[in-house]
Amino acid sequence: MSIDVAPARPAAPLVLPRFAFDNSYARELDGAYVAWQPSPAPAPELVWLNRSLAEELGLDPDALAAPAGVAVLAGNAVPEGATPIAQAYAGHQFGGFSPQLGDGRALLLGEVIDRAGRRRDIAFKGSGRTPFSRGGDGKAALGPVLREVIVGEAMHALGIPTTRALAAVATGEPVQREAPLPGAVLTRIAASHLRVGTFEFFAARGQVELLRRVADYAIARHDPELIGRDDRHLQLLRRVCARQAALVARWMGVGFIHGVMNTDNTTVSGETIDYGPCAFMEAYDPQAVFSSIDHHGRYAYRKQPAILQWNLARLAEALLPLIDADTERAVALATEAVNEFPALYRTQWLAVLRAKLGLDAAATTAAADGDDQALADDWLSLLHAHGVDFTLGFRRLADAAAGDTGGLHALFGAAGEAGLDAWLARWRQRLGAEGTVMAEAAAAGSPRAVPADELAARLRAANPIVIPRNHRVEEALAAATDRADLAPLRRLLDALREPFVERAEFAELVEPAPAPFMAGYRTFCGT
Numbered sequence: 155m156s157i158d159v160a161p162a163r164p165a166a167p168l169v170l171p172r173f174a175f176d177n178s179y180a181r182e183l184d185g186a187y188v189a190w191q192p193s194p195a196p197a198p199e200l201v202w203l204n205r206s207l208a209e210e211l212g213l214d215p216d217a218l219a220a221p222a223g224v225a226v227l228a229g230n231a232v233p234e235g236a237t238p239i240a241q242a243y244a245g246h247q248f249g250g251f252s253p254q255l256g257d258g259r260a261l262l263l264g265e266v267i268d269r270a271g272r273r274r275d276i277a278f279k280g281s282g283r284t285p286f287s288r289g290g291d292g293k294a295a296l297g298p299v300l301r302e303v304i305v306g307e308a309m310h311a312l313g314i315p316t317t318r319a320l321a322a323v324a325t326g327e328p329v330q331r332e333a334p335l336p337g338a339v340l341t342r343i344a345a346s347h348l349r350v351g352t353f354e355f356f357a358a359r360g361q362v363e364l365l366r367r368v369a370d371y372a373i374a375r376h377d378p379e380l381i382g383r384d385d386r387h388l389q390l391l392r393r394v395c396a397r398q399a400a401l402v403a404r405w406m407g408v409g410f411i412h413g414v415m416n417t418d419n420t421t422v423s424g425e426t427i428d429y430g431p432c433a434f435m436e437a438y439d440p441q442a443v444f445s446s447i448d449h450h451g452r453y454a455y456r457k458q459p460a461i462l463q464w465n466l467a468r469l470a471e472a473l474l475p476l477i478d479a480d481t482e483r484a485v486a487l488a489t490e491a492v493n494e495f496p497a498l499y500r501t502q503w504l505a506v507l508r509a510k511l512g513l514d515a516a517a518t519t520a521a522a523d524g525d526d527q528a529l530a531d532d533w534l535s536l537l538h539a540h541g542v543d544f545t546l547g548f549r550r551l552a553d554a555a556a557g558d559t560g561g562l563h564a565l566f567g568a569a570g571e572a573g574l575d576a577w578l579a580r581w582r583q584r585l586g587a588e589g590t591v592m593a594e595a596a597a598a599g600s601p602r603a604v605p606a607d608e609l610a611a612r613l614r615a616a617n618p619i620v621i622p623r624n625h626r627v628e629e630a631l632a633a634a635t636d637r638a639d640l641a642p643l644r645r646l647l648d649a650l651r652e653p654f655v656e657r658a659e660f661a662e663l664v665e666p667a668p669a670p671f672m673a674g675y676r677t678f679c680g681t
């Protein structure tokens with residue numbers, strides 16, 4: 155018996171996409187990482203590719219989407235010039251110190267210089283076990299990977315500094331969680347993966363020289379103006395405090411709750427990192443917390459600035475041996491820097507609130523600052539008292555500026571009407587005081603009038619209409635995970651790309667979740 159077998163086609167050699175790697179971390183910080191390889195995925199499939207980000211990085215999106223590119227993004231092929239490493243870091247998690255966390259399911263593939271000349275990390279998450287994995291499997295599930303895609307892209311479009319997803323690849327392998335889930339690898343782009351926990355790792359081990367090298371590396375990468383200064387490590391601390399204060403103020407301004415603000419998730423760059431059990435608030439509630447593992451509300455919305463300061467104090471402690479040889483003096487200098495945080499944050503938060511209320515901040519005095527903060531605080535109290543959606547409450551101020559308060563009245567309901575009207579009168583008065591007036595005054599031809607439509611436009615540019623509503627995120631993740639249906643994910647990403655533009659085609663994505671959904675809403679860590 156003979157069997158006809160088609161002549162075997164010689165396998166076409168995979169031509170891997172080109173990356174112009176320049177791997178400074180691997181080159182300069184020997185001792186701060188372990189060289190490691192990604193685990194292969196049995197049946198990789200590209201779920202999502204961030205084409206515009208690929209271009210920004212100088213990568214060819216078509217090459218990444220081709221089989222050889224997907225092989226790279228799955229960890230099955232390591233492109234030329236990559237030096238995959240697992241980075242060492244420690245961290246305070248929910249207040250307790252873990253001296254060794256590290257990349258337990260992540261790898262830094264390498265760095266590239268993007269089109270704008272910025273150095274960016276290209277890293278995997280979910281690429282298999284490493285020496286830092288402890289009991290974990292080193293894997294990631296598709297749902298959490300796609301959550302990171304959605305929320306990262308949303309934050310980016312909102313103008314908030316963030317790490318971003320370059321790609322999500324399904325591995326074709328189930329990962330065992332409470333139930334088996336489809337596995338995936340996320341490719342994440344970051345200004346760097348240096349975190350407070352990076353410094354804690356070396357400080358806790360008493361490796362002062364390595365700590366100094368890491369700190370000088372951070373300075374060269376993020377604060378090159380400080381190179382060569384004797385007080386550079388103190389100034390690095392101050393810079394990180396400033397960047398993080400600005401970042402968290404921006405989070406607060408869109409109702410974002412990170413959910414797991416551990417020190418290993420607080421970056422040196424000032425980018426948001428690690429979208430695990432995060433969520434956007436709907437009805438304004440300063441106590442809001444959604445993470446299933448945050449039983450005591452440590453990382454509740456209103457606590458985020460204070461927790462950040464706590465994390466920065468951990469950074470200060472780790473940097474002490476570099477700040478001054480005299481410990482007492484080092485403590486005094488570091489304490490002073492960290493103690494300035496509340497004022498730093500207050501300034502940033504007021505700037506965010508002023509933008510959201512359309513208030514000009516050009517000529518401010520302490521008294522004007524106090525008045526504006528009170529006006530904003532009273533607005534927030536009203537939102538809270540009447541259970542008003544945070545995003546829509548601010549957004550509808552733009553319509554009110556243009557003379558239509560119907561949207562706001564609908565949000566506040568009859569019970570909130572008197573409070574709303576009284577507050578709007580104060581707001582109008584404040585706007586009038588700086589020469590910005592409402593539609594009526596503009597119509598009356600007031601000489602100091604800023605046209606109402608200009609004010610409305612300013613308010614719309616500061617207050618998004620589209621945020622990743624939690625029920626829509628869950629819908630998109632469920633469709634992708636349970637039914638391999640990527641249409642809801644794509645649609646949501648389309649809507650989130652221009653969060654400040656109200657478009658009829660995305661009307662349903664703008665609406666808050668039904669109350670029962672939010673009442674029971676919990677988000678889970680991406681592990």
Ligand code: AMP
Binds near residue numbers: 259291680
């Ligand atoms: P994260 O919650 O992603 O910030 O991770 C916190 C720490 O746990 C890091 O050291 C991770 O590498 C590690 N980790 C999280 N999930 C896993 C996993 N599935 N396998 C191994 N390590 C993990």
Ligand code: MG
Binds near residue numbers: 418419428
């Ligand atoms: Mg983390």
